[in-house]
Amino acid sequence: MDPIVSTDSLAAFCERAAQFEFITVDTEFLRETTYWPRLCLIQVATDEEAVLIDPLAPNIQLAPFFALLADPKVTKVFHAARQDIEIFVKLTGAVPHNIFDTQIAASVCGFGDSASYDSLVRSICKVELDKSSRFTDWSARPLSDKQLSYALADVTWLRDIYRELRQQVEATRRWDWVEDELATLRSIDTYVVRPELAWERLKMKLNRPRDLAALKVLAQWRERRAQETDQPRSRVLKDDVIAELAAQRPLTAEAFEKLRAVPRGFGRSSAAAEIMALLKDVEALPKSALPALPERYRGPSPKGAVGDLVRVLLKAVAEQHGVAARIIATSDEIDALVLDDEADVPALKGWRRKLFGDKALAIKHGRLGLAATRKGIIEFEVNQAEAAE
CATH class of the missing domain: 1.10.150.80 (HRDC domain)
Known part of the structure; x- marks a missing residue:
């Protein structure tokens, strides 16, 4: 099947799809060299048809599909939805309405905590999928017949999986379990990264309040720079570099050269100049303005x-x-x-x-x-x- 490459064809499909109780949705994207995922293909299926949408086609507008995602009357069924939804939040500013995640449903129905799509196809549909196209270049055009078949399979079998898991959830009366998990997926805060909170994802043990102050500003600087330049965080600064900078707080180019984790010559870069300015501000903070370190628990060990x-x-x-x-x-x-x-x-x-x-x-x-x-x-x-x- 050839992908949809025109806005008119997309609008016609979305009009048909809006008449169904649910649609299944998946995406193919690239993210290895960027901060933001680059959407390369959208797969959608109703009970009567399955289509591929090419977001890279010249002049195609995805507005009809975004309107379908926002339609509360149609359930949008994903598997392991978080990254797919993150893409749509970036493109539309909103979480799709009325979503269902088969990975979540599978987890409360005894299939394990992170059941893969192919394992569910194998268990429920009794089919073995060919996953050899999983890591191909989805941005290259034209897509091969093998890629197109692989992509379609990600939404066609999902229809049967959804029906089966929905029945199991209802039979076990575990809708409240599913709803608790879906609440996280439905919250836009799940997908919007606030640079000022970026330090929270870094699991680093710090012993001094000024180290923590430095960690916060460095993590915020890296997150903003990664977003603005569309680079992975690790290409801006690796986690171990942030840890060393927070603890050592170099204020000169020469001091940078003495750090083990920092690439040689980095101290004379424009990025290092920005970092030194931030660290000078940290050094100037009075003790009263420093963040408090988390209190250390001194009771019995939880490992006891x-x-x-x-x-x-x-x-x-x-x-x-x-x-x-x-x-x-x-x-x-x-x-x-x-x-x-x-x-x-x-x-x-x-x-x-x-x-x-x-x-x-x-x-x-x-x-x-x-x-x-x-x-x-x-x-x-x-x-x-x-x-x-």
């Missing part, structure tokens, strides 16, 4: 006996409900709730709290016990008076 019991509970709950343990809580989340009853983690919110979080806190405070039986792990209430003796 209490954490072990909570992990046993997690495994038992996951087995009982037929889902991957990681869907319910991660190891870091268990550490957090052991340290803090009010930890801001998914395990203590929504359906996860009902299923696991409240029980985890009850174990932590001695109100719930676990016992091993031939049938597996069982829970029992602890008599507080006896426990105190």
Whole structure:
């Protein structure tokens, strides 16, 4: 099938697609050398047809398709939707209305925490996909017949997967599980990167408030520069370079040359001049203006006996409900709730709290016990008076 390359043809398809209850959607894009993903192909299917849309075709306008994405009457079905939606948010400024993610649905139906599309096609549709075209150059034209067939398969089998998973979600009454996960995908904050918060994604242990102040301004500078020049963050500055700059805070070109992580000669670049100006501002900050370091926890280790019991509970709950343990809580989340009853983690919110979080806190405070039986792990209430003796 030849891709749609004209606005009129696209508008005609979108008019037909708007009459259906749902459409399946996927994209092909490139991002290896850019900050923003470059959209190369859009795949869409209804119950009656599947089409390819070429966003790189001369003079094509994607407005009819964007209007379809915004139509609340039509469910837009994706698999692992986050990167696809990020592209549409960049192009339209809005998250598509009425979205459904089959990877999320699969996770609450016992297919694992990150089920791939081809694994679901294999499990549900009993078909083995040819994925050899996955990493081809989607910006090159013309696209090969093999590429076109591969791209179409990403939305045609998705129709059957959606129907099957929807039935399973309804049968298990886990719509609240799915809705909790979809809430993140529906929030535009998921896709809009604020440079002033870029430092939060850097997992760096810092011992001095001035180091943290430097890290914040450096991460913000890198994020803005990457966005403005459309380069990957690592091409602007690698994470290890930011860490060393935050700790050493060089203020001269000569000082740059003494740093191990910084490329030789970088200290005399225009980028280094901007960085030195930022670091001079950091050095000039009074102590009262420096950010506070996170408080260090000085209580029992979450890796101790209490954490072990909570992990046993997690495994038992996951087995009982037929889902991957990681869907319910991660190891870091268990550490957090052991340290803090009010930890801001998914395990203590929504359906996860009902299923696991409240029980985890009850174990932590001695109100719930676990016992091993031939049938597996069982829970029992602890008599507080006896426990105190």
